[in-house]
Amino acid sequence: MDLTEHIAAIPLFEGIPNNHVEELTDIVVDQTFQRGQSIFSEGDEATGFYVVASGKIKIYKNSPEGKEQILHIFGPGEAFGEVPMFAGSRFPANADTLEQTRLFFFPRAGFISLIQREPMLAMNMLAALSRRLRMLAALVDNLSLKEVPGRLATYILHITEMGKGADALELDISKGQLASLLGTIPETLSRILAKMGSQGIISVEGKKIAILDRRQLKDLAESGKLPA
Amino acid sequence: MDLTEHIAAIPLFEGIPNNHVEELTDIVVDQTFQRGQSIFSEGDEATGFYVVASGKIKIYKNSPEGKEQILHIFGPGEAFGEVPMFAGSRFPANADTLEQTRLFFFPRAGFISLIQREPMLAMNMLAALSRRLRMLAALVDNLSLKEVPGRLATYILHITEMGKGADALELDISKGQLASLLGTIPETLSRILAKMGSQGIISVEGKKIAILDRRQLKDLAESGKLPA
DNA sequence: CGGCGTCATTGACTTAAATCAAGACTTCTT
C-alpha cells in the first residue's frame, strides 16, 4: 500500500476529498520506533500529533513513587497527542511504544490550516476527542467507584463485546500493563485473577482468559464488588 | 444585557461573526432551574448541548451503592453536554444544578449545521474539548496516583493559583461536594482538613481556608502523601 | 540447551480510607 492510500484509510480522515488527503501526505512524517521507546513526555512542547500506522503505544501518567496509570492504549489507525494542538501547547501525559511501532506525525501548522478549510476533518476530530472524553469518564468511574475486581470484569466484558461476544480472549498486553490500565499493581491483579478463577467465573491460562460465567461477570462489573 | 449580547459574550462563541451569532440566538432555548434539579442523566438521548448563563452545575457519575464522583463543575460561560453531539448519542454522565441556574440550550441540528460553516466555532469547540480532556487526565492522575491529602492540596493550589496566588480562599461548594470531587467521602475529607490544620499547613474556618505553609502544600500535591 | 532477564505468582504484613454510628453545628422555614 502506498503512503497516500494508507493515509486516506485512517478513520480520522474518512470522507476527506482527495486533494486534501494529498495535502496531508505532503506534510506527514513517517517514523518507526523500537519497543519501549518514549514518543513524548508530559510537559513537552508539542509540534504536532500522531497516528499509529502499526504497532501499539500507551498514554500514561506517573506518580513520583513510580506507580504508573495508563490512560489509553492506541493501536493502528488511532490518533493521539492532539490535545496540545487545540488547548495549551504541552502534552498532558507520556507516550511510549509497547512494541515496534510505525507512526505518522502531522506537524501542527499544516494540519491546523487544513482543519479550518475542511469541515469534515473538523467534525472527525471532534468525534475523536468526544470518544476520548467518554473513555476517560469511564476510567474515572472505574477508578473511583469500583473495586479492582469490578474494573477487571468491566475490562473483560468490554474486550469480548467488541469481539462479537466471544467467550474467550487473549490479552494483547502484559498483565503488568493491564494492572496499570486498571489502576492497580501486578500483585493485586494476580490475586484477583486467581480468585475469580477459583470461583468459576473465568479461567486463566497465561494470556488466555475464558469466560465461564458471564452473568456473574456482569454483576461484578455493575456492582463493583466481588462477593465473598 | 440582551440575549444576543449575552450569547456573543460566551467564550465558546468568541470570534464568531455577528450573522452567525444571530443564528445561534435564533435556535437557543433559555431555561431556568432550581437548585438540585437534574438536567440530564447518564444514558439519556441528547438533543443538544448547554451553556451555563448563571449558576453552577455538576457533572457526575454514581455507583450502584450510592457513592458519587463529580467529574466537573461548570459555572457561567462554560459549555457542557457536547460529547453526544459528536460521538454516540447519549450522555455519558449525569448533570444536576448546584444552585438556581439559568441555562442556554442549543439544539443539535442547528448547531451542527453552523459548526460546519464556521471554522472558528469548530476551533473553539476543539479547544473546549481539549481542555476537558486535560482536566479529566488530571483527575485520573489524582484518583489513581495520589492519596486524598495530595488531591486536596492540589485542589487548594489550583483554586488559589487562578485567583492571583492569594493565600486565602472561600469554598464555593459544600464540603460534601468537595469530597465527591476529590473522590472521597465527607468523613475522610473532614479528618484530613483537621489534620492539615493541626499540622499548621492550612487553617480552616467554615468555608474559609487559609494557606499557612505553601511549601508543604506543594510537597503534598506533588508527592501525594501526607507525612506522619 | 542452559542460563539470564523479564514477568507472574504467592505469602505475611501494613496502611489509607471506607463504613457504621452518634452527636454537634448551620441554615432555612414558619
Added chain:
DNA sequence: AAGAAGTCTTGATTTAAGTCAATGACGCCG
C-alpha cells in the same frame, strides 16, 4: 425564635489493596 433539615465532625472498627520479600515460570539469545 423554635423547630426541622441538612451538613459537618469525631470516634471505633473493618476492609481492600498496597508494600516488601521470595520464589516460580517463561521466553530468548548465545
